[in-house]
Amino acid sequence: MGFFDETEKYPIPVDGRVEALAKVTGKGKYAAEYEVENVCYAVLVTSEIPSGKIKSLQLDLAKQAEGVLDIISHLKKPAVPGFADETKIKESKFGLPVFHTDTIYFKGQPIALVIANTFEEAVYAASLVKADYEKAPFEVDFNKARINTELKPAGKERGSLETWKNLPFSVEQEYNIAEEVHNPMEMHATIAQWDGNKLKLYDKNQGVNNVQKTISGLFNLPADNIQVFSEFVGGGFGSGLKVWPHVLAAVLGAKQVNRPVKLMLTRPQMFHSVGYRPASWQKIKLGADSTGKIQGIHHQTKNGCAIYDPFSDGITRVTRLIYKFDNLKTENAVVPLNLSAPTWMRGPGDCTGDFAVESAMDELSYQLKMDPVELRYKNLALDKNPDTGLPWSTNYLKEAIQKGAEMIGWNQRKSVPNSQTEGDWKIGYGMAVGMWNAGRNKASAGIVMDKEGNIILQTAMTDIGTGTGTGMLNILHDATGISKSKIKIQLGNSDLPPAGSQGGSTGMSSISGAVVAVIDVLKLKLSEYVTKLDSAYKNAIAKDIILSDTGVSLKTTDQHFVPYQKIWEANNLTLIDVEASSGPGDERSKYAFCSSAAHFCKVKVNSKTGKIVVEKMVAVVDGGKVINPKPATNQITGAAVGGIGMALMEKQLIDERLGSLVGNDLAGYHFPVNADAPIIEVAFINKPDPNINPSGAKGLGEVGIIGVAPAIANAVFNATGKRFRDLPITPEKFFTQS
């Protein structure tokens, strides 16, 4: 195991990913693939009803089945100190107190864990478990339940609604978005292995330290007792930011049978076990004066949540980011339903809110008879964060819009909707902008160096496909000149220097500072050792120390080059092992930070069949400095495809009468296939942010999706004159909506 295969002889392609060969040859191990001796298999039995209580569980038949080791349920399970009583359960913020309650909150809730020698035996035995329920009334209909949920303020009100009550140009509309599901390619899985009061977890997640912290809290164990590996992650999109019930189930299973236990969720189980983007309702009232300047916005939002977890998607956050105007009121409510808990899904909140804001802006532009691009220029808050008043450290959104308009051929757009046809196809163009707060968290990195100058660069941070490892390698290479072939990356292991989770578009921003910091620490350490051989290095500062493939030198006229071999020999070293951490500083109180994107698309809509084809799609992104051009482009195109899914097809169906998800598998839940997307054209402004972190890179993971759905919906309006405010815009809607 190991993020970088030690035995790999092939050189990394110059601009490729460090883990590419490990991934495509299958050598890279995902959570369920680690070989653990004596492992046994666990399968979840889940509730068949959406609400009520478990009256009884018939386990006898299952227990007698061949190969069964034990069965865990609320009736019999190892103690979890963190769930000792109701107060503790609440404090733990874990969410579902799995196997510590007989209450059923949703259909699909784990009610038993069957552990057997082989996977097949466990599956079969699980099918023999029978439960008797005391059914209770349930609610899974978001649109029905939300009607009576009261809105509450979400963030401070700015100005007043009164001042812009009667403006000549205003939009007041409601927007609905169906529940979407992450559906990463890799099913979540955990292998749990106890050794006394030490625990090893091979677990699919987006943050090993977070898993460590959560589990150690639940079991009252020191965090160091828990070792978590998540070295290869087959996509997360936010589903791996929390520790979910199945992880705890595996941990309990391993404790119960005193053997390592492997649990992998099935694809249908994934739909109710690791979160999802909750269904949402929004109402926007937006008013502008006759020049197109926004005077005020009133944004009301509601999202579905679980009864046991009041997750708020933060839908109105984005309304406080993009445009400059005096009066803003935002409100929110969460609507508890008999469904599993939702969670952050790529561009959480902002994606949803931006659909409403950017659709409303587009509607406004037609009222004003103004080019939607001009309307954006008129209102962008380019200097300061409109809410906090802090100056943007960098904000090149206007430039991004200009470039995007050029790339799509915006001048081909007809300003009158439904006026461009080619046979049965109606042609239209649309645009929208997206923004995301650019964050940075504390992170640590380590370097292990040998006497040949080979370096292993380490961090606990995961790489969920974003290219973190590659970014770290590039930063190290760029900062020191050391050849990429001499650098290996180790990550996704809690034994390595700690870091935050990979999410919220903060990964690169956080780890880049740590890499820069640890390079300096390495330099100083080497310098310390070299002083023995050359006193010129005494008191040398990091800035003046130069590394290379073969040794160190000083930034002086007579360089003082000392080869690594000599340093090692003179100091009797085997390895040099250093660590450093870095995090945000007072720049966060001086500046506001954001990433942004301008999305443009051309669509054609078939007036006979309702088929929508995205013919052309352009994304221009201000993400600060681009550290890895290929993976960065990959982030944006992947996110754009997610946006096409959000706009045109993704929806989780729910049967309101039976209280159940239906079609929860990859046949029933549609996300885009290759044929649904054009080649997405991506451009980066690529101007470094001088304040956010040493690399100048802002986050890219999410701006790529924020704004895509409204860009498409706006294009569909331009093509057909039909305004769709309910996502997804499936062919069905073309016919049912007037």
Add this chain to the structure above:
Amino acid sequence: MVRNTALTTDKNILQNTPLIAKAVLAGASPQIRNMASTAGNLLQRTRCVYFYDITMPCNKRNPGSGCSALKGENSMSALVGYNEQCVAVHPSDLCVALAALDAEVFVTSENKKKIKIPFKDFHKLPENTPSLDNTLPQNALITHIEIPMEAFSKNFAYVKLRERTSYAFALVSVASALHLEGDKIIEARLASGGVAHKPWRWYEAENYLKGKKASAETFAKAASIATENIKPLSKNGYKIPMLKGAIETALQNSLKS
């Protein structure tokens, strides 16, 4: 019997009954088509979501338990030929083409008798036996399928409308074939998937088109005839205008040989 992929590359089929190949290519994925057999395609079960969830009532899976789709999530369910017992649709694309071309299914029965079932009679409507999808006798074997070589090898089309461009079942699909002389329709075939428990022939529309000029007007009229008097379910009313558009599009596409 041969794999689905073979149906798409066979010279004989491509020359004489290319509609078959076109329809097969609209379904599944290359990997699935490489493995799927022809007869298997005929016998595949419905994709109704309630059929697969053993916690939900389904008369097809569990006779007498009720039909969850009837008043539930039925946006993918039948438009015609359904009853209160079952509103499932047959998911095959190949079968729509076989229905359009009046294929015949050759069967050897349990006691070695040779039976020939016209394609229109092979799949059934739910009637009182929703658990049965077709009329294949118990323990009988499908040995081969024959497709008559009629004049439908030049002007044909298969239009499959779905929520994404590939790898999804039809909301509605239309197989059309025209026997033309100049711009006069000698005979027309129109069949649909995604609308019923069996592939559906639009006989009335076909009869209307017979002898008419192939034009946008007659195509629109044929589509209207086909979609007249359809009583949809609570969530699939959209299929009616969509079907109309699909029929017009398929007939129009059939003109390009």
